[in-house]
Amino acid sequence: MEIHTCPYAIDPTGRDVHAEAAMLRARGHATQVQLPGGVIAWMITGYTLIKRLLTDPRVSRDSYQHWPAWENGEGELAKTWSLAIWVADRNMMTAYGTEHSRLRKLVVKAFNARSTAVLRPRVEQITADLLDDMAEAGRYGRPVDLRASFAYALPTQVISELLGIPEDLRPTLLRLVHGIFDTTLTPEEAEANVVALYDTMATLLEIKRADPGEDLTTSLITVREGGDGLTERELIDTLLLAFTAGHETTVNLLDHAVYAMLTQPDQLAMVRSGEATWEDVTEETLRWQAPLVNMPLRFAVEDIEIDDDVTIPAGDPILVSFGAAGRTARRG
Ligand code: HEM
Incomplete structure (x- = not known):
């Protein structure tokens, strides 16, 4: 896949999410991307880094407290951004x-x-x-x-x-x-x-x-x-x-699991012979085809040093890619 812009603009049609994630991972486990509507976020594609950030108290899902650009839901973004509902709602998913x-x-x-x-x-x-x-x-x-x-x-x-x-x-x-x-x-x-x-x-x-x-x-x-x-x-x-x-997640899991079994008869044979269990099918499908590929959005509560070269500044949005995490070689 070619890179046309910097930061790379995520394909809103999701035509090939895994090729996109692999290309972005080659840029680094934390790299800037452009979301539909022009919002710039740090896309996290490495398994270990995702695991680290998901439990880091310096990472929040509360746009009202920790995303200055959101302007407390009263600014331009709230009015004009097509993905606003992902950060605007008030439930545990967006609380800190x-x-x-x-x-x-x-x-x-x-x-x-x-x-x-x-x-x-x-x-x-x-x-x-x-x-x-x-x-x-x-x-x-x-x-x-x-x-x-x-x-x-x-x-x-x-x-x-x-x-x-x-x-x-x-x-x-x-x-x-x-x-x-x-x-x-x-x-x-x-x-x-x-x-x-x-x-x-x-x-x-x-x-x-x-x-x-x-x-x-x-x-x-x-x-x-x-x-x-x-x-x-x-x-x-x-x-x-x-x-x-x-339902959105479960629909995708069922689709992917049945498709995988039908298109990979050797894997199905392992389940039928008892070598693998149906629980294994669920777990492996979740890894191989995450039902929720990219999850908008999280925010850096303070500067977060990722490595010697990359620091996510306080207030920047973060897009965790569960889809990429499942396909990171050697859990890097
Ligand atoms: C295959 C099935 C499912 C998958 C893959 C899945 C995946 C996820 C993921 C990745 C998150 C965390 C999102 C984030 O913070 O970035 C999440 C949170 C959540 N999911 Fe699911 N989910 C599934 C089924 C369900 C079902 C059936 C329900 C409810 C009936 C549900 C309710 C929730 C709720 C309430 C949260 C927020 C939890 C919190 O913030 O403490 N999920 N899910």
């Missing part, structure tokens, strides 16, 4: 230090290993039904779209049920969430998408407040109304985080 612990603790009250374990029989039922439907659709050798009929259908149904999203609201919400991940939208399109998304979330809360259910949305409304300090914005953004993180 004690704020992160506060938001996470409030969510864990309603959403934890125990509450998700209860879902297992339902997930198994949905899976079995979808597989039956696929078998039926594929009778007499007819082709079946794996992504549409299984990889996408399973996680979206599970997370929608977990959150108690009414069926007629699901297609709209899913379409608007995909808009968040569409890095080719113009600033106007992205803004319209965000407005529609928050309108739809307001409708969801209205419905659930009028008609509570046994679901995560109702539980979080209860947490908010219990006076524990969860604001309305944090409530909405936390629900959005759970809905989005709860």
Whole structure:
């Protein structure tokens, strides 16, 4: 892949994310890139460096506190940047230090290993039904779209049920969430998408407040109304985080894993013979094809020396590349 600009402008279509990451890694494990909309960030592509920075308290996800260019969400970027929603929302994903612990603790009250374990029989039922439907659709050798009929259908149904999203609201919400991940939208399109998304979330809360259910949305409304300090914005953004993180990643993992098994029969044979487990398939797929390739954005709280030649100055954005981390030779 040729380098046309310096810093290199990330391809917003994501046509070949691994070739792009490999080319950038050749420039160094921390190198400057240009994101859609012209924002310059440090892209981190080395496994060891990513591991180090993910646990470094000098790295924050809070744009309001640690990204001067964000101007507290009141400046030009908030109005015109097509990726603004990635740093603008107010939930644990964009919180720092004690704020992160506060938001996470409030969510864990309603959403934890125990509450998700209860879902297992339902997930198994949905899976079995979808597989039956696929078998039926594929009778007499007819082709079946794996992504549409299984990889996408399973996680979206599970997370929608977990959150108690009414069926007629699901297609709209899913379409608007995909808009968040569409890095080719113009600033106007992205803004319209965000407005529609928050309108739809307001409708969801209205419905659930009028008609509570046994679901995560109702539980979080209860947490908010219990006076524990969860604001309305944090409530909405936390629900959005759970809905989005709860399916975009899993859809990609399922797609990639099945594709890998079908295109590498020797690997499938290892699983079938018991030489490797299905857990190995999951772990290896996560490494080989990270469902979330680049994660916007983190910020340097103070100057961070990477090596003798590179220091990330305080206030600079950082883009962690989970996709690149999984493919770093010898975990460099
Ligand atoms: C294959 C499946 C999944 C993958 C690969 C994945 C990946 C990730 C990654 C990489 C992060 C950290 C992002 C960052 O800070 O840079 C993250 C955070 C998070 N994910 Fe997932 N995720 C998956 C499934 C899920 C599901 C099913 C849910 C919810 C139902 C979920 C909810 C969250 C939440 C709430 C956070 C924020 C945690 C925090 O800040 O403390 N994820 N996920």
